[in-house]
Amino acid sequence: MGVPYVPVMGLVGTDLLARRDDMVMSPDPFGSGKSTVVAKAMRPDIAVFHVEKADRYGNVSCGYPVEAVVLSEAATHVIVTAETIVDRLTEKEAVGCFVPAILVDSVVHAPFGAHPGAMTSCYGIDKAHMTRYAAAAKDEASFAEYVKSCVFDVAGHEQYVERFVPREWREAARSRVA
Amino acid sequence: MTALAYNDSEYIAILMSREVRDGEVSACGALSQIPAAALLLAQATHAPNAEIILLNTVFRPFGTSRQFHFLCQRGELGLFFLSGVQIDRHANYNLHQLGPDKQHPTARFPGGYGGGMIYYMAKRTILFRTEHTRRTFVERVDYISSAGSSPPDTIRGGHPHQVITPKAVFGFDRAAGILRLQSVHSPYTLDDIRENTGFDLGVDGAVDTTPVPTQEELRVLREVVRPKMISTGTYGAWAEKTIGV
Structure with missing residues (x-):
């Protein structure tokens, strides 16, 4: 990648296309007479x-x-x-x-860098933590509290793992290494 | 002979499966329980050589969405399934938002870019909705997530094929760019469909009755597809509480 844009066949006449300025209709520069969407590269x-x-x-x-x-x-x-x-x-x-x-x-x-998401082949989703997150995400105040507790009040990754990754997961990981 | 008993999801899956062609590539997206059952049913009955792709399950030939994107762009996808919060007369569907003011929607949904590309490039797409009412089948969708027809100077690799609901099947009239009622499921009547559809049905006079599931279709769905879905983790919980229940 690194190209400025890519053509996409589809999306013609959608409200999605109408509302986005990073995707526009453009005629085929090679003269087929057909137009496609071109999507601006990220x-x-x-x-x-x-x-x-x-x-x-x-x-x-x-x-x-x-x-x-x-x-x-x-x-x-x-x-x-x-x-x-x-x-x-x-x-x-x-x-x-x-x-x-x-x-x-x-x-x-x-280690556990995907937590509370899953790292396929190492560990799954931490459902208890995700439930907590989903509940916290319902309003601004509870979300701010979640971010404070799980991000800003944590000294670093090791402390995060210690505090939030389930103990049995950490032990299983240690035994995998040993 | 007593009539066979079946539920709406089973019937829709069976009607979908009949549209799968042997030897063609057919696919369904994530969160597509009924189409997944339909594809597995087709493969276990009349389409043993159908290539089926159930995204986000074990039934997929490759791992990344880029590969699926370009399979579609190449025009190699024969059949796809999509649903919408609203579907309109011109086979536009809405998966994004409700309300007359697009800047201030009354409800928002996950939306999705994928369908907005696949609807144009799959040779045939079946739209389906498990609720057939005037709130779901409308004259004009509040937001076009994907359009049923495109201008002639754009590339369109395929077209809407059918809309399947628990009450009826609509076909797509490509020349007119509109849906037309194709058949009505027993015991519903034409009047029932008219009463529950927010647009003109596009038919004069009587319409056909949709063929009911055969004993064999129901047997394979319940005895082959259901256990396969459960054992492979392909919407297993859904299959358990929906098929054969």
């Missing part, structure tokens, strides 16, 4: 995503197929958080979910 300054494994050089195995390569190609800077850091990862070991180091700027070791 060029994020920074992309951050969580993966299963990364190595010290910045090669990444997402763990399952996701659009991480496209995201990494589109963004100027790429920060990856990983469940585990290994010595060396090759594309062969991560078929379908490999992001090469040339696209990655930084790797951060962050």
Whole structure:
């Protein structure tokens, strides 16, 4: 990616198209006489995503197929958080979910970095925490309280894991490493 | 012979499954319980070589949405299923919001970009709605999430095929760009449909009665598809409480 826009066949005559200025109708520059939508490319300054494994050089195995390569190609800077850091990862070991180091700027070791979401192959969604989040998200005051407790009042990632990731999950992860 | 008993979801799934063609690629999106059952039923009956894609389940040939996006853009998708909060006479559907003022909707829904592309590029799309009332079938949708027809100078790879409800089936008249009542499910009458539809039915005189499920369709749906959905985690909880109940 990194191109300025891409054509999309579809969306003609929708209110979605009418209300967005990053997608417009454009005639075929090659003269077929047909028009398509062209969607303006997103060029994020920074992309951050969580993966299963990364190595010290910045090669990444997402763990399952996701659009991480496209995201990494589109963004100027790429920060990856990983469940585990290994010595060396090759594309062969991560078929379908490999992001090469040339696209990655930084790797951060962050076990349970997807919490309370799931990291497929490591742990599932923390349903109790998600229920708490959903309840808190209902109004501004309770949401502010949630953010304070789970984000601003936490000293760092280790403290977050200690406080909010279920104990049995942490123990299971320790035994996986040992 | 006593009439077979079945529920609305089973009937809609069976009507959908009859539209699946053997050897073609057919797909349904996330949160598509009835179409998922329909696709599995078709594959277990008349379409053993149908390629079926149930997004977000184990029944998918690839992992990423980009691959599905370009499969659609290439025109390789034969049949897709979509639903809407509202569906109108011109086969426009609304999955975004309700209310006359688009800036201040009275209710908002998840919306979705995917359908807005797939509706144009799947060769055939079946719209469905489990509620057939004047609040769901309207003269004009409050918000067009996807349009039934497109201007001739744009690329349209496919068209609306049918609208299936618990009361009737509509077909799409491509030349006129409107839905026309195709058949009515027993025991409903033409008057029932007129009373519950907010637009002209596009028919003069009598219409056909929709063929009822066959014993074999119901058997396969309940004895093959239901356990398959449960064992593969494909809307298992839904299958358990809906099919054969």
